[in-house]
Amino acid sequence: MERNLVLVINPGSTSTKIAVYNETQKMAQENLDHDTQKLDQFEKITDQYEYRKEMILNWMHENGFDTHKLRAVVGRGGLLRPMPSGAYKVTEPLLKDLIVGIQGEHASNLGGMIADAIAKTEGIGAYIVDPVAVDEFEPLARISGMPEIKRKSLVHALNIKAIAHRVADEMGKKVEDLNLILAHLGGGISIVPMKKGKIIDANNANEMGPFSPERCGGLPVGDVVKMCFSGDYSPNELKKKMRGKGGMTAYLGTNDGREVVKQIEAGNDKAKLVFEAMAYQISKEIGAMATVIEGKVDAVVLTGGVAYSKYLTDYVTEHVSFIAPVIIKAGEDEMEALNLGVLRVLNGEETAKIYEKEVKIDD
Numbered sequence: 001m002e003r004n005l006v007l008v009i010n011p012g013s014t015s016t017k018i019a020v021y022n023e024t025q026k027m028a029q030e031n032l033d034h035d036t037q038k039l040d041q042f043e044k045i046t047d048q049y050e051y052r053k054e055m056i057l058n059w060m061h062e063n064g065f066d067t068h069k070l071r072a073v074v075g076r077g078g079l080l081r082p083m084p085s086g087a088y089k090v091t092e093p094l095l096k097d098l099i100v101g102i103q104g105e106h107a108s109n110l111g112g113m114i115a116d117a118i119a120k121t122e123g124i125g126a127y128i129v130d131p132v133a134v135d136e137f138e139p140l141a142r143i144s145g146m147p148e149i150k151r152k153s154l155v156h157a158l159n160i161k162a163i164a165h166r167v168a169d170e171m172g173k174k175v176e177d178l179n180l181i182l183a184h185l186g187g188g189i190s191i192v193p194m195k196k197g198k199i200i201d202a203n204n205a206n207e208m209g210p211f212s213p214e215r216c217g218g219l220p221v222g223d224v225v226k227m228c229f230s231g232d233y234s235p236n237e238l239k240k241k242m243r244g245k246g247g248m249t250a251y252l253g254t255n256d257g258r259e260v261v262k263q264i265e266a267g268n269d270k271a272k273l274v275f276e277a278m279a280y281q282i283s284k285e286i287g288a289m290a291t292v293i294e295g296k297v298d299a300v301v302l303t304g305g306v307a308y309s310k311y312l313t314d315y316v317t318e319h320v321s322f323i324a325p326v327i328i329k330a331g332e333d334e335m336e337a338l339n340l341g342v343l344r345v346l347n348g349e350e351t352a353k354i355y356e357k358e359v360k361i362d363d
């Protein structure tokens with residue numbers, strides 16, 4: 001049987017996206033949304049491994065894709081050690097860091113883990129491309145204000161880089177010729193200044209910046225310390241309040257922006273206040289990141305699922321268009337970027353990076 005297909009697996013905090021490609025042709029894609037109640041049944045994100053893997057294998061089976069026809073599996077890469085951008089082979093040290101969550105828990109850790117499991121049963125390669133741990137920060141961006149704590153680059157690097165290339169193409173330029181502010185508005189939110197193709201700062205989508213559909217964003221730190229020592233919450237409850245059950249979900253009980261827009265249209269004032277507060281915080285972060293590149297911004301780009309909401313993009317555009325023209329690229333180019341990343345390796349145009357050679361593993 002000819003092995004000519006690539007399986008692309010993209011676990012996000014609110015969804016699992018799956019696609020099958022034959023070379024550059026997408027044969028099928030499915031976006032499986034996960035509601036807050038379902039994900040809440042799992043204590044840790046790695047506990048979702050079997051649930052999401054079975055969903056993917058069932059989808060393949062139901063859509064007539066035989067795993068024996070796969071030539072590679074590529075997954076979204078997770079919270080690994082700070083690393084250069086690129087396509088990586090899933091090796092044992094990389095897998096180990098995904099499983100332990102070396103920089104924390106996130107759904108994207110499951111991408112490489114599930115890709116590896118499916119690839120191993122077929123004796124083929126598993127890969128990740130531009131994981132959320134891609135780190136191109138400049139030295140100033142790493143200083144937090146407390147020496148024990150470093151600012152981290154945890155960012156939607158895959159989509160941000162893919163969308164930046166798309167915008168540059170449409171402008172007849174290369175990313176290296178541009179300064180952009182890109183805001184990925186998904187289950188988590190990343191806002192970055194991109195200087196000549198490099199993500200030189202970012203809010204850290206897991207813990208800082210605007211609140212998001214499922215995360216609390218940056219908080220007044222004194223109040224957080226009080227909560228931690230109140231005895232009212234276990235460490236796991238607090239983690240869930242930060243990620244998974246934070247932000248829009250905490251106020252409105254849903255991680256689904258479409259549902260919130262419907263509530264606003266039905267006259268729900270609380271939904272309006274919270275959704276606008278998210279748009280307000282997004283706008284403020286874009287303003288802050290514009291200072292990093294001294295206001296020399298060619299465009300502000302809004303991408304990710306929440307950028308489908310005209311209500312939200314209108315609000316943000318009104319508040320930030322004084323900085324630069326606002327371009328809306330709703331949704332993501334992640335599936336395409338994962339497939340193209342692995343094709344460059346399979347077709348010999350690029351050599352897959354080896355994690356343990358690119359990062360310092362000191363334990």
Ligand SMILES: Nc1ncnc2c1ncn2[C@@H]1O[C@H](COP(=O)(O)OP(=O)(O)O)[C@@H](O)[C@H]1O
Binds near residue numbers: 304306
């Ligand atoms: N038309 C829309 N209006 C508002 N929010 C939307 C719309 N479409 C998708 N979303 C929201 O976008 C978020 C998912 O974005 P996505 O980039 O797919 O993130 P992730 O990969 O983190 O799951 C969810 O909160 C979803 O409800």
Ligand SMILES: CCCC(=O)OP(=O)(O)O
Binds near residue numbers: 011187205
């Ligand atoms: C940690 C950055 C990646 C991220 O937040 O992704 P999702 O929006 O898919 O959860």
